[in-house]
Amino acid sequence: MQERLHEIVRKLLAEGAIEYFIGYGQGFEPHDVAPCFVAQEDEVEKLVWGPLCAHNLSKYALRAKELDGKVGLLVKGCDARAIVELVKQHQIERDEIVVVGVPCQGQVDLRKLEEVLGLPLEVVKGVEDVGDDFLVTVGEEKRKVPKEQVLRDKCFYCKHPNSFEYDFTLGDVMPFSIDADKGEFALVEELEQLSLEERRAFWQKQFARCIRCNACREVCYACYCKECIFDSLAPRWIEKPPLLGENEIYHLIRALHLAGRCIDCGECERVCPMNIPLGLLFKKVQKDIAELFDYEAGMDLDQVPPLIDFKLDDQDPFM
Amino acid sequence: MAQEAHEEHGDGFEPRILVFACNWCSYAGADLAGVSRLQMPASCRVIRVMCSARVRPEFVIAALSKGLDGVLVLGCHPGECHYSEGNYFTRRRGLFLKQLLEYVGIEPERFQVRWVSASEGAKFADTVEEVTEQIKALGPNRPRAHS
Numbered sequence: 001m002q003e004r005l006h007e008i009v010r011k012l013l014a015e016g017a018i019e020y021f022i023g024y025g026q027g028f029e030p031h032d033v034a035p036c037f038v039a040q041e042d043e044v045e046k047l048v049w050g051p052l053c054a055h056n057l058s059k060y061a062l063r064a065k066e067l068d069g070k071v072g073l074l075v076k077g078c079d080a081r082a083i084v085e086l087v088k089q090h091q092i093e094r095d096e097i098v099v100v101g102v103p104c105q106g107q108v109d110l111r112k113l114e115e116v117l118g119l120p121l122e123v124v125k126g127v128e129d130v131g132d133d134f135l136v137t138v139g140e141e142k143r144k145v146p147k148e149q150v151l152r153d154k155c156f157y158c159k160h161p162n163s164f165e166y167d168f169t170l171g172d173v174m175p176f177s178i179d180a181d182k183g184e185f186a187l188v189e190e191l192e193q194l195s196l197e198e199r200r201a202f203w204q205k206q207f208a209r210c211i212r213c214n215a216c217r218e219v220c221y222a223c224y225c226k227e228c229i230f231d232s233l234a235p236r237w238i239e240k241p242p243l244l245g246e247n248e249i250y251h252l253i254r255a256l257h258l259a260g261r262c263i264d265c266g267e268c269e270r271v272c273p274m275n276i277p278l279g280l281l282f283k284k285v286q287k288d289i290a291e292l293f294d295y296e297a298g299m300d301l302d303q304v305p306p307l308i309d310f311k312l313d314d315q316d317p318f319m
Numbered sequence: 320m321a322q323e324a325h326e327e328h329g330d331g332f333e334p335r336i337l338v339f340a341c342n343w344c345s346y347a348g349a350d351l352a353g354v355s356r357l358q359m360p361a362s363c364r365v366i367r368v369m370c371s372a373r374v375r376p377e378f379v380i381a382a383l384s385k386g387l388d389g390v391l392v393l394g395c396h397p398g399e400c401h402y403s404e405g406n407y408f409t410r411r412r413g414l415f416l417k418q419l420l421e422y423v424g425i426e427p428e429r430f431q432v433r434w435v436s437a438s439e440g441a442k443f444a445d446t447v448e449e450v451t452e453q454i455k456a457l458g459p460n461r462p463r464a465h466s
Contacts, residue, residue, distance in 0.1 A: 196421070196424055200423070229377070245385065246384075253377050289415070309411075310410070312407070314414070318410065
């Protein structure tokens with residue numbers, strides 16, 4: 001599949017169809033994959049594809065605005081929703097970017113992998129996808145790790161293993177079977193079962209740990225505002241120190257701003273240096289939007305976003 | 320801050336409730352309640368807005384996180400908005416925000432949306448009284464801002 005990717009990108013660059021291509025490349029560590037920008041034909045070999053390519057590259061689609069030409073992007077099924085949303089939110093024109101869709105069979109959660117191996121990630125020399133397992137190279141040795149132990153949470157209920165929005169595609173895969181016995185919102189529902197007091201304790205504990213590095217905001221495809229509400233000095237929505245109350249405002253307002261826009265790429269949770277389970281917060285947002293307004297972000301270009309729309313017969317418990 | 324308020328009033332806790340009232344209906348309703356000399360708890364701080372849809376949900380989150388005991392958003396009855404459809408947006412936001420707040424452990428009673436028209440002075444007084452009672456029962460909101 002990697003060869004096919006190289007072939008397509010080489011052709012695109014040779015034809016001058018794109019100014020550069022954004023895919024995944026090797027990072028500083030062997031287990032580390034980083035976004036990779038390719039502008040020359042002879043650099044194409046740098047591009048990699050595998051189960052460590054977790055990043056949502058759709059954020060880079062916004063770069064097309066600054067260029068005369070087009071930008072090429074490698075997009076997984078889950079990230080294709082971001083492309084649809086960006087077009088819908090009038091941030092990019094669909095014809096400003098060239099999307100290469102890639103079929104994905106699940107991505108590795110490095111934190112889970114570290115736990116399962118019981119070894120620091122530095123010893124991991126590579127991860128391969130072999131059907132229902134991952135083949136992890138540890139030093140000289142190759143270990144088989146079952147997918148259900150190390151998959152990212154969102155991959156358990158993956159609905160789009162194949163990118164549905166693309167100009168070129170690297171092929172299709174059958175969705176792999178994982179008997180997770182859980183629904184998409186299982187973790188949220190678990191938390192909802194708790195009492196209000198317990199939930200408060202849970203979230204206060206999580207928010208108190210936040211150092212407000214803003215990584216979740218920077219990585220989010222939907223956080224493209226030139227001036228973010230949290231950077232505004234007048235009005236000043238939050239104070240700079242990462243105190244519990246301020247952190248709470250920060251995370252709740254982010255949840256609010258992503259209502260109807262969060263496409264469940266899981267990037268916020270992945271980049272959080274404090275391991276705050278932001279996925280749980282944003283999954284709740286998606287759940288409510290789906291239940292209250294029957295809306296799913298990034299699926300249909302013509303569907304109006306829920307909070308700028310209304311129906312005369314919406315629920316009205318307020319009287 | 321809420322704790323201070325609690326101690327100040329030895330006889331009981333008087334909640335501080337932020338009320339956003341629509342200029343065209345609820346604010347006039349509040350006015351009517353006043354000129355009708357209806358009795359109601361002095362727990363409210365009313366802010367007049369041109370439409371209940373002017374109330375950004377961020378206002379509510381910030382107010383509650385900074386320690387106010389409750390937020391009450393008052394708008395026109397659905398279908399009676401001065402701008403035709405503002406309160407329909409308020410309704411959707413209210414539905415969503417209430418669930419989000421509950422999820423992170425903020426009592427849903429602390430954020431309420433009600434429809435009060437300009438002729439409903441009595442309803443305004445009743446609403447204020449009812450919400451105040453509910454929040455009194457919950458006790459002060461935790462002072463969050465500087466913990």
